[in-house]
Each structure stands twice: as C-alpha cells, then as structure tokens.
Amino acid sequence: MKIADRVEQVPPSGIRRFFELAEEMDDIISLGVGEPDFSAPWAARDAAITSLEQGKTSYTANRGKRELRELIGETMDDSYDLSYDPDEQILVTAGASEALDLAFRTVIEPGDKVAVAQPCYVSYSPGVTFAGGEVCPVRTRREDDFKLTYEVLEESGAADAEALVYCYPNNPTGATMTRDELQEVATFAREHDLTVLSDEIYAGLSYEDEHTSIATLPGMRERTIVFNGFSKEYAMTGLRLGYALGPTEAITAMNRIHQYTMLSAPTTAQYAAIEALESSDDAVEEMRTQYNRRRKLVLSRFEEMGLDCFRAKGAFYAFPACPWDDGHEFAEALLEETKVAVVPGAVFGEGGEGHLRVSYATGMEDLKEALDRIEQFIE
Numbered sequence: 001m002k003i004a005d006r007v008e009q010v011p012p013s014g015i016r017r018f019f020e021l022a023e024e025m026d027d028i029i030s031l032g033v034g035e036p037d038f039s040a041p042w043a044a045r046d047a048a049i050t051s052l053e054q055g056k057t058s059y060t061a062n063r064g065k066r067e068l069r070e071l072i073g074e075t076m077d078d079s080y081d082l083s084y085d086p087d088e089q090i091l092v093t094a095g096a097s098e099a100l101d102l103a104f105r106t107v108i109e110p111g112d113k114v115a116v117a118q119p120c121y122v123s124y125s126p127g128v129t130f131a132g133g134e135v136c137p138v139r140t141r142r143e144d145d146f147k148l149t150y151e152v153l154e155e156s157g158a159a160d161a162e163a164l165v166y167c168y169p170n171n172p173t174g175a176t177m178t179r180d181e182l183q184e185v186a187t188f189a190r191e192h193d194l195t196v197l198s199d200e201i202y203a204g205l206s207y208e209d210e211h212t213s214i215a216t217l218p219g220m221r222e223r224t225i226v227f228n229g230f231s232k233e234y235a236m237t238g239l240r241l242g243y244a245l246g247p248t249e250a251i252t253a254m255n256r257i258h259q260y261t262m263l264s265a266p267t268t269a270q271y272a273a274i275e276a277l278e279s280s281d282d283a284v285e286e287m288r289t290q291y292n293r294r295r296k297l298v299l300s301r302f303e304e305m306g307l308d309c310f311r312a313k314g315a316f317y318a319f320p321a322c323p324w325d326d327g328h329e330f331a332e333a334l335l336e337e338t339k340v341a342v343v344p345g346a347v348f349g350e351g352g353e354g355h356l357r358v359s360y361a362t363g364m365e366d367l368k369e370a371l372d373r374i375e376q377f378i379e
Helices: 012-021 042-053 066-080 096-109 125-132 149-157 177-190 248-261 267-279 281-303 327-338 364-378
Strands: 089-094 114-120 134-139 163-167 197-201 223-229 242-245 356-359
Touching: 042 114, 042 134, 042 267, 066 089, 066 242, 089 096, 089 248, 096 125, 096 134, 096 223, 096 242, 096 248, 114 125, 125 134, 125 163, 149 177, 163 177, 223 248, 242 281, 281 364, 327 356, 327 364
Parallel strands: 114 134, 114 163, 163 197, 197 223
Antiparallel strands: 089 242, 223 242
8 A cells, every 4th residue: 555755754753662662661660751640630530520421422613612712712811911712713622732733734835844943842843744844943952941043043944934833831851931032033933924833732831930922922923823732731631632822814724624624622621621721720730839849859960960951941841961972872771771761852853862851740759769760870
C-alpha cells in the first residue's frame, strides 16, 4: 500500500520512544512524560460521573456546550484579559492538540512556510507538514533563556513565513516571556504580516511573572489564534479537552473542519470542565504550589550537580545542559543504569541539542530519589 510522502517523512515521536523503553522496565521513575501526577479535581470527576449516571452521552453542539464556552470566555477574560464572543470566537476541541491541527489546516496553504519556534512540543513541525506546509525552524538560544526575539526571528528567515507558532510557558524548556519581551515578537509579526498561533496550554503554570498573551498587544488580536485546555492546569490529560480563541473568521473555518472530523469534543469531559471552571480554583492553586516547590528543588539540585540550567519559570519542565556530548546516549545509559527516564533535548528540534528535558510533574519523594540517582550517575 502506498503511503503519502508527507506522512512517511515524519519520524515517530522521540518522547514516545523513551516512554516505551521505560514501560519495559520495572521500578522506573519517569521524568520524561509531561503529564501531571495529580488526578483531576474531585468536583470535576464527580460532575463527569453524574453526567454519565444521568445518561448525558449524546453529541453536544459542534463548538462545544454553550455553558462551557461562556465559562471559558469569562475565565480567560478575568485571568488573562482575553475577551472573546462564546458564540463565534471560541471552539471546544478534543484536546489543545486537535485545536492546533485544525488551525494548521485552516491557515496553511500547500507550500506555505511556517515559522516554528524551537525547541518545541514535538507535534508542531509534523502538524505543519501534514497540512502541506514547509517548516522554517526558529532556533531560540540559551543565552536568551530560550525566549523568542526579533533578532532570532529575522535570522531564521521568518519574515518570509505566512505564520508563526510557539508555546510560552514553553515545553520543553520551561521558559516564559513577559509582556515587554512579547512586544518584539508582536512588532515582527505586524511588520511581516504573520498569523500567530500561540499555544498557551501552560498559562496557568507561571511561577514568577504573570502570564501575558500576545493577543492582548496592539494589533495582535486580529492576527492571533490562542490555544489552551484542561490537560495541564486541571490535570485532565485523559479527558482530552482543549479550546481555541480567535477572530470569528478563523474559528468559523476551524469549526468547519472540526464538524466533519471530530463533530464535537467528548461530552463527559465537557461536564467535568464546566465544574472545574466553576469550583476548582483552590485545587488548581494547590497543584500549582506543589509544582513550584518541585521546580525550586530541581533547579537547586542541578546547580549543586554543576549542570548548567537556566531558571525555568513556567510549565513543569527543567532543561539542563547534558553532561555528555550525545544526549540520546546519556538518556539511554541513565535509564538502563539508574532506572530514571528523561528525554534528550534534540527530539524537540533545533536548539534542543545538548540538553535534557526533565519533567517535575511527579511526586516529591520520587523526584528526590530520581535526582539522587542522576547525581550519582554523573559522579
């Protein structure tokens, strides 16, 4: 059977490879997969159970339940000054990943160049390729704390792109960008007429600065699609629920694809999300507090080990320099000898080489033990 070239040219996920290696071993401590070790807030789980008991298992509106869209709109406005019409400018999807895929297929014409800020979540470049676009890597730099700058955008050739996709707080680096720093990116986007796809799935996990969305900057709302969801902040990864916010024409077009493919996001997850937004602020804040404690521990321990690691300020990842020349060899040896799983930075694209992604979305005791094993391995 012939397989399409654009699919054949995309390699399997590097993250999954290490996850599968770890699955074959006993007593593994995984610092590899970006998944919260917490369960979803109990009130959200209870709402999901109740909806099933009441037989609420039918499709919802393609765009998602209106009650949920209204709550998303209110929450984003209150938290990040993002104001969107729930009827025309908010789309509920099966995870933020589906929202991104819809956006790629909506804004990319075959052959379009798309600037992808790297290192980045592993699905961005394949998503561009699957939509028929051409990836233009934008390599962020350690000396800039892995932030996007006007200079790196210019040097990468992003001026010739049709769109720019990035994620802050960042996966895999943990980097964040302040309002002033985003001004440079906004200026570049306006000057070169770029559509901006801003993945803000970790917005609620910012520890030192308030999160700012580029869509709130002058001239950016009309050219930006914002992505968020319930997987990270609400620990609802398996319920697969995300959303997109953007101009009416963009969300309408994305919904056109969505209604022919996914039809609607999972109904049970939508009831859970409604309750999460209405009553789970305290549970979410407790999770955020615990992540911040772990972040500080990981950064201090890496400093004690002599590993260069900039001060990650968001998400739940640290991105230290790898003590070996080959990150893949280091990660495999670490896994085999200490049963600690981390991910080599190279799988996240340009700029990731020579680093490791270490997730601290795991229990404190396991985290301490894993750090002890890493230190002993390095010594």
